[in-house]
Amino acid sequence: MPAINPALASTFRPPVMEARRWIEGVSFPPERPLINLSQAAPVAPPPEPLRRAMAEAALNRADAHLYGPVLGRAELREAVAREWSRAYGGAIRSDEVAITQGCNQAFCAAIQSLAGPGDEVILPLPWYFNHKMWLDMQGIRTVGLHCGQDMIPDAETAAALVSDRTRAIVLVSPNNPSGAEYPAETLRAFRDLARERGLALILDETYRDFDSREGAPHDLFADPDWGEVLIHLYSFSKAYRLTGHRVGALITGPARMVEIEKFLDTVAICAGQLGQIGAAWGMANLRDWLAGERAEILARRDAMASGMAGLDGWRVKGCGAYFAWVEHPYRMGSAELARRLVHEAGVLLLPGTMFMPEGDAQASRHLRIAFANADRVGIAALLQRLAAFRP
Structure with missing residues (x-):
């Protein structure tokens, strides 16, 4: 095989694509569909x-x-x-x-x-x-x-x-x-x-x-x-x-x-x-339309922040625009927790290990939630599933 650029070879694979592989072959029942909050991108087409x-x-x-x-x-x-x-x-x-x-x-x-x-x-x-x-x-x-x-x-x-x-x-x-x-x-x-x-x-x-x-x-x-x-x-x-x-x-x-x-x-x-x-x-x-989009995202932000405040042991460290950076209450690291949430709660989030250096103690304590991809009903469902999760 011809040589591969070592700098490219040593770069980690795209995290969002890695997370998508976690749900390959996993079945999500109709009464508990997947809540995918892994990627920060609008899911609807332009107006x-x-x-x-x-x-x-x-x-x-x-x-x-x-x-x-x-x-x-x-x-x-x-x-x-x-x-x-x-x-x-x-x-x-x-x-x-x-x-x-x-x-x-x-x-x-x-x-x-x-x-x-x-x-x-x-x-x-x-x-x-x-x-x-x-x-x-x-x-x-x-x-x-x-x-x-x-x-x-x-x-x-x-x-x-x-x-x-x-x-x-x-x-x-x-x-x-x-x-x-x-x-x-x-x-x-x-x-x-x-x-x-x-x-x-x-x-x-x-x-x-x-x-x-x-x-x-x-x-x-x-x-x-x-x-x-x-x-x-x-x-x-x-x-x-x-x-x-x-x-x-x-x-x-x-x-x-x-x-x-x-x-x-x-x-x-x-x-x-x-x-x-x-x-x-x-x-x-689209100035007026964009103002409406902003108002909706800010309403989702408020729903996320207030809802997380009611979850025992969870702590919101940052919440704005599309994201919440949250500290979880479990002994397991965030990489293991993120995978378990797929299978046991039907939730796809990204672990803090995808955003920090390998071995950093803070990485294993945190998750990123791209809450803007869910409406307020979806955020309520997310909070219910996190509250019910028992590792």
């Missing part, structure tokens, strides 16, 4: 008006089927620049926006522009596993930053982890997997640390549309020199249910955008045109 707009484009716009600009369609880049400038009280130009094949590709592009084998990147723990996977594949060392009991990372603690090989700090807010919403002062502290130490601050705001706070969650873009430090990432997948169309965004300064364009042209040439058309249409026409 019908958006689908109709995309269908019209597919039928009548030739450019919907051709290569487009590497950095994205002009109308979508301009729409993002306008909306982000308004929402964050800053000044963002369209040439500082790139459209990517989902937010994962935006992260890969950002890292590729910053670091190489032997370099280091700081990730708060628990981490988003695809971030860790990409760093492993590139031979970049992940430096884990443990968060406090409120799941908020601390910039002073991070400062002690910075070495001469550190290239970036990555933050996700609202967080995947913990659901924590990082305070504006926390983000400013990390921006200041990054600027002082000559690092990039990568801020992934995939779930910004479902933040429980009103108004801008931070003022980083109000800094006239934001482009020297900040690399902002976003996904249209959650807001407009465009998961299968893979549309994300990256916002950075012009000098770095030159390097981003090289990466995107090499790995994909461009993001899909229909998805970009759909995202631009959604931004222009």
